[in-house]
Structure formats: structure tokens, C-alpha cells
Amino acid sequence: MQHVVIGIILNSDQQVLIAQRLAHQAKSGYWEFPGGKVEANESAFQALTREFKEEIGIDILEAEPWIQIPFHYTHQSVLLDTWLIKKFTGNPVGAEGQPIQWVKISELSQFKFPEGNDLIIEKLLNVNRGSGLTN
Numbered sequence: 001m002q003h004v005v006i007g008i009i010l011n012s013d014q015q016v017l018i019a020q021r022l023a024h025q026a027k028s029g030y031w032e033f034p035g036g037k038v039e040a041n042e043s044a045f046q047a048l049t050r051e052f053k054e055e056i057g058i059d060i061l062e063a064e065p066w067i068q069i070p071f072h073y074t075h076q077s078v079l080l081d082t083w084l085i086k087k088f089t090g091n092p093v094g095a096e097g098q099p100i101q102w103v104k105i106s107e108l109s110q111f112k113f114p115e116g117n118d119l120i121i122e123k124l125l126n127v128n129r130g131s132g133l134t135n
Contacts, residue, residue: 001070001077001078001079002037002076002077002078002079003037003038003044003047003078003079003081004035004036004037004038004078004079004080004081005035005036005037005038005044005047005048005051005081005082005083006032006033006034006035006080006081006082006083006120007033007034007035007048007051007052007060007063007082007083007084007085008033008066008082008083008084008085008120008124009085009088009092010084010105010127011102013102013104014104014105015102015103015104015105016033016102016103016105016108016124017033017034017056017092017100017101017102017103018031018032018033018034018100018101018103018108018111019031019032019033019034019055019056019094019098019099019100019101020032020098020099020100020101021098022096022097022098026075027114029112030112030113030114031101031111031112031113032113032114032117033082033117033120034051034052034055034056034100035047035048035051035052035055036050036051036054036055038081044065044081044083045063045083048060048063048083048085052085052088054095054096055094055095055096055098056092056093056094056095056100057090057091057092057093057095058088058089058090058091058092059088059089059090060085060087060088061086061087061088061089062085062086062087062088063083063084063085063086064083064084064086065081065082065083066082066083066084066123067082067119067120067123068080068081068082069082069116069119069120071115071116073114073115073116078116080116080117080120082120105124105125105127106125108121108124108125109121
């Protein structure tokens with residue numbers, strides 16, 4: 001099972017940062033929450049900070065684990081290790097040329113995400129309804 005970290009950043013307007021997958025990636029054109037694979041001898045937090053520096057151009061100062069979702073695609077099984085990013089420095093950009101966008105949580109359903117993200121989106125919608133970011 002491939003261990004993948006995902007970071008959720010909410011701004012003060014309760015918008016979440018999403019990025020569009022590039023043409024050379026699986027599920028190209030789909031949207032995703034930034035993150036990536038955990039490498040050998042790397043903790044989930046180390047992978048999260050590395051991926052966000054590479055992909056979004058920010059330095060994560062504080063993050064906490066949120067939910068873990070095992071998901072089985074036809075071509076691969078993944079563990080989506082989702083973190084809430086609490087503090088960071090820098091301004092998010094598509095550092096690898098990918099479009100990024102701040103989106104209202106209530107509008108996430110207007111974007112096409114890989115199926116493994118469905119539970120993450122569902123939990124974010126619950127946050128939007130006032131239940132807070134909890135496990």
C-alpha cells in the first residue's frame with residue numbers, strides 16, 4: 001500500500017486550497033488536495049513539509065494528523081494520510097506549473113477529485129456545517 005500525505009489548508013474565509021493534477025499524472029485534470037508520496041525513511045510530517053515546499057512553495061510550521069483513509073483504486077492501493085496545516089510561511093503558488101485555487105468548502109462538489117478523496121470532502125462539508133475539524 002502506497003503511503004500518501006495530504007494537507008488541508010483553510011483560510012480565514014473557510015476556503016480550502018486545491019491543485020489541479022498535471023497532464024503527466026494519473027487522473028490528469030482532476031483536482032486534489034496538495035501532498036504526495038512518503039519516501040523511505042521519511043515520517044509523514046517530513047513528507048508533508050517536503051511535498052508542500054516542492055509543490056506549493058510554502059514552509060509548514062505546524063500541522064496535525066486528521067484522518068487516514070485506505071483506498072483501493074483498480075491500479076493501486078493507497079493510504080491517504082490527511083493532515084490539517086495550522087501554520088505556514090510563504091504564499092501558496094503552483095510551483096510545478098499546476099493551477100491552484102482557494103475554493104469554498106460548499107463548492108468542492110463542482111470540482112472532479114479522485115474517488116479516494118470523497119470521504120475527505122464529506123468531512124470538510126461537515127466542518128462547513130459547523131461540526132468543526134475533528135476526527
